[in-house]
Amino acid sequence: MVATPIGNLGDLSPRALETLAHADAVVCEDSRISGALLHRFGIEKPLVVYNDHSAPRVRPQLIKKLREGAALALVSDAGTPSISDPGYRLVKEAHEAGIPVRCVPGPSAPIAALSIAGLPTDRFLFAGFLPPRRDARRRELAALGAIPVTLVLLERGSRLADLLADAAELLGPRMAAVARELTKLHEEIRRGSLSELAAAYRDTAPRGEIVVVIGPPEKPTADISEAAIDAALLEAAARLPPGRAAREVAAATGRNPEELYRRLKQLREAHAQE
């Protein structure tokens, strides 16, 4: 698993170069992007395309090659493979087949953003891209918001303002940072409260690639809005029996589980009458 730059080519490590140069083939998401990277460093290798579309067909072939002793280097378009990118299932199946899996660590946009956000890093939760549909996004935000940790999310510029506005409403007054175009010419880190950032991006969608980092609530139990508790309860109840759903949200928020159980019943009755 070979990490590649998220912008600045100077971030390709000497060990990544050596691994790519010695691999029998490079497995990549997009042969044009990875072909151009290899070409830039004077490396010529057979490329095998492994993306969400081709993975089910290609994976057994890759496992067969690995079993036969081939050394394959997996890269993604940018950053660390298998982090919101293809790779996890291939790694899992390689382990199951007794094939050694090694990492060549390096850039990763979520970790790079977290490192310069100036928000607590002792406990964080990476949730990738939230669903684009508003109601599904709000349900997930509310469920994540009930967990007292720093959240690390990916988002497109065109949806950033909506994400920040929903987060400001559902998560309350938390500090956050928008990290844009990291390691590139227009690298930017903008910090503020969720509502300040939502206002700052309301009228102009920023260009480029973005990571959003949302700090934990300062006082975990007090800062969670009632709407977020309701959404977290409904989200948990969609997966779990009501008692367990109430206990899960109670554990995450410090609320009383019996009170949350009663509240969940009322919420469900109210929804049934709608």
Ligand code: SAM
């Ligand atoms: N596996 C990758 C990694 O470790 O960085 C992440 C893959 S994910 C599909 C790609 C997303 O990461 C982009 O849509 C953007 O949200 C974020 N991203 C990638 N490069 C970035 C950069 N230079 N600056 C800010 N965000 C970046």
